[in-house]
Amino acid sequence: GCCQNSGCQPQKEKGIMNIPLDDPEANRAAAKIQAGVRGHMTRKKLKLEDKDREERERRNKRERTEKSDDEIQHHFFHC
């Protein structure tokens, strides 16, 4: 459509909020940011998975210990 903006460059396709979809500079800047973001999110996700795994292992260990305590008591009182 016709651009009212004095700084408008009709060759560049602009989306909502005047974001230059075809501008190589803007795309390069975006790709760099996205790379940093993806790095961050992957590391964050792996950190959480590690935490989950550790928590599960701690729980399993506790359950095994409690279970063997129960078995010892049972044996002591019932056999």
Added chain:
Amino acid sequence: MAPKKDPKAPAKKAEPAPAPAPAPAPEPAPAPKAPAVDLSAIKAFGLFDRVGDNKVAYNQIADIMRALGQNPTNKEVNKLLGNPSADDMANKRVEFEGFLPMLQAIINSPNKAGYEDYVEGLRVFDKEGNGTVMGAELRIVLSTLGEKMTEAEIDALMAGQEDENGCVNYEAFVKHIMSV
């Protein structure tokens, strides 16, 4: 009488020399590497091998690099993998010896972005020059430019990043990104 030593004759060895072990194949000169990267790289690589064949799929390579603190673009990784098809990405696998030089290329890349690069990149969208970008605009940038992100990824990223006016202080945002 002790035999005279003939100065011209070579000294006789007391025992016959043992047969020399077969010489090992000459190893190629190792590529220069940072030792710390090797150990964590081996560990990370192993963690990503879900099949147990000491290999990882092409489509896991970028994530292993990210796990090791790198921030490659998908384009960079695809280039290192020889621009594989989608099928290749899912099905082709690579062993550690093939992965390591790719990791090194990313580590040694001259294009590596740091704090300033990210801030400058976001400053492009700071219309008022006041250190903030509209959260809504940043979301659109991330989903329509460069290597587009999904809405789910963006939502996860932006959680807690916008102030009551929907603005993002991008220096704080970059620090947050670089904190992990």
